Amino acid sequence: MTEELPPRATAQDFVRPFVITGGRTRAADSSLKMETMVQTVGKPRDDLGFEKARIVDCSYEPISVAEIAAELNVPLGVAMVLVGDLCDDGCLETTYSDPVEIELSALTRMIDRVRAL
Amino acid sequence: MSGPSEMTSVAPQSRKVTSVKLVVAGGFGVGKTTFVSAVSEIPPLTTEAAMTTESKDVDDTSLVNKKVTTTVAMDFGRITVDDSLVMYLFGTPGQERFAFMWDDLCDGALGAVVLADTRRLADSFVALDYFESRNTPFVVGVNHFSGSYHYPIPEVREALGVSDSIPVVDCDARNRESVKVGLVTLLQHVYEIRRAALAR
Numbered sequence: 001m002t003e004e005l006p007p008r009a010t011a012q013d014f015v016r017p018f019v020i021t022g023g024r025t026r027a028a029d030s031s032l033k034m035e036t037m038v039q040t041v042g043k044p045r046d047d048l049g050f051e052k053a054r055i056v057d058c059s060y061e062p063i064s065v066a067e068i069a070a071e072l073n074v075p076l077g078v079a080m081v082l083v084g085d086l087c088d089d090g091c092l093e094t095t096y097s098d099p100v101e102i103e104l105s106a107l108t109r110m111i112d113r114v115r116a117l
Numbered sequence: 118m119s120g121p122s123e124m125t126s127v128a129p130q131s132r133k134v135t136s137v138k139l140v141v142a143g144g145f146g147v148g149k150t151t152f153v154s155a156v157s158e159i160p161p162l163t164t165e166a167a168m169t170t171e172s173k174d175v176d177d178t179s180l181v182n183k184k185v186t187t188t189v190a191m192d193f194g195r196i197t198v199d200d201s202l203v204m205y206l207f208g209t210p211g212q213e214r215f216a217f218m219w220d221d222l223c224d225g226a227l228g229a230v231v232l233a234d235t236r237r238l239a240d241s242f243v244a245l246d247y248f249e250s251r252n253t254p255f256v257v258g259v260n261h262f263s264g265s266y267h268y269p270i271p272e273v274r275e276a277l278g279v280s281d282s283i284p285v286v287d288c289d290a291r292n293r294e295s296v297k298v299g300l301v302t303l304l305q306h307v308y309e310i311r312r313a314a315l316a317r
Contacts, residue, residue, distance in 0.1 A: 033138075033224070033225055034138070034164070034205075034207070034221075034222075035136045035137070035138040035205050035207075035225070036136065037134045037135070037136045037203065039132075039134075062132065062134040062203075064136055064195075064203070064205060066162070066164050066193055066205065066207075067162060067195075069164040069165075070162035070163060070164045075164070075165045075166055076164050076165065076166045076191075077166065079164075095133050095134055095135060095136070102135075102137060102227065102311075104308060104311055104312060104315070106135070106137075106198075106202060107304055107307060107308045107311065108308070109198050109199060109202060110137070110198055110202070110204060110304050111301055111304045111305060111308070113196060113198045113199070113204075114156065114196065114297055114300045114301050114304065115297065115301060117156055117196070117293070117297055
């Protein structure tokens, strides 16, 4: 259970999390959500900061913003700001689909997949 | 959205993946994380959301508006459907005092499974009210703990006060097959709602 996890000592205990984002707590692209999928695009760059370089590294296969946050062990909000920057810079590409647009055929695929688990 | 001409301009290895978010809600310790781990293809990941909220017990003598930063942990898992579709299952932070962040979590969710424990049904009321008020499709999974009395589903439905249109199923979060039934019930429920909407 999440609620029963013992407290972990992480870097966040000593550094305010939004230091990495220069104090920004909102991504430039407000359409980013925790389940938004991103993928690294374009040529490799060597001018990115440590955290952004890690995001680019772990996004060669499509990955969600939430997974990036877990991978980097940073709060979701921090990951969103960094991912937003990388999208603006053309390093990442996003896919987001409104659940309203999910087709019945996609739901059927989901049902079949869960049954086959 | 992308026609044949646009496809050629996309980097060769780039592929569009659609993600779908499902939410697992319910009271403290009802088995949300267990539910997620039962079907997730990865061990559940934890992400922390740092939330700033108004302090509830503001010091009257102070003119300064006090704010507190709370860190809330959310567990989530993943089910890859195929090359172009991924499902994410997010567990809501259990305590009622974290309900303020459910909007972020539930915004854009396809649907929700509300887990209810027959020993303390009232713990799931917050989640039921929430999804009802938002018109988010949801089903109720009645989690049975060993030693707890097995109430018939109609009785549980009545005690929860959910309408007949909401599926209520038995759901043991520790049992993978049982969790699959809960999840399929939700997806079918969403399917029916969508189909009815399209037929109109």
